[in-house]
Amino acid sequence: MNEKEKGLRYTTTVDLDVAGMYAEERCKHCSGRGILSTQVSSGGTIRKDKAVEHRVDYCSCVRKNVRKYG
Ligand SMILES: [Zn+2]
Secondary structure: OOHHHHHHOOOOOOOHHHHHHHOOOOOOOOOOOOEEEEEEEOOOOOOOOOOEEEEEEEOHHHHHHHHHHO
16 A cells, blocks of 8 residues: 555545634534434445444535634
8 A cells, every 4th residue: 555545535634623624513404413324334324234334424514714814
């Protein structure tokens, strides 16, 4: 694995400090947490016999404020 390849990969890692800093306090999507989590499985639907993946992403209010103040 080289560094270039690593950098191009999509990451679901979020920085909670950053999320909290830029989140809008009264955001109706994230309630001021700045993060949203969704459950997905490889097949697209959630089934008991399939592994469920938690994906965490910044809320849109965080993205907006990062662009504004970033
Ligand atoms: Zn939000």
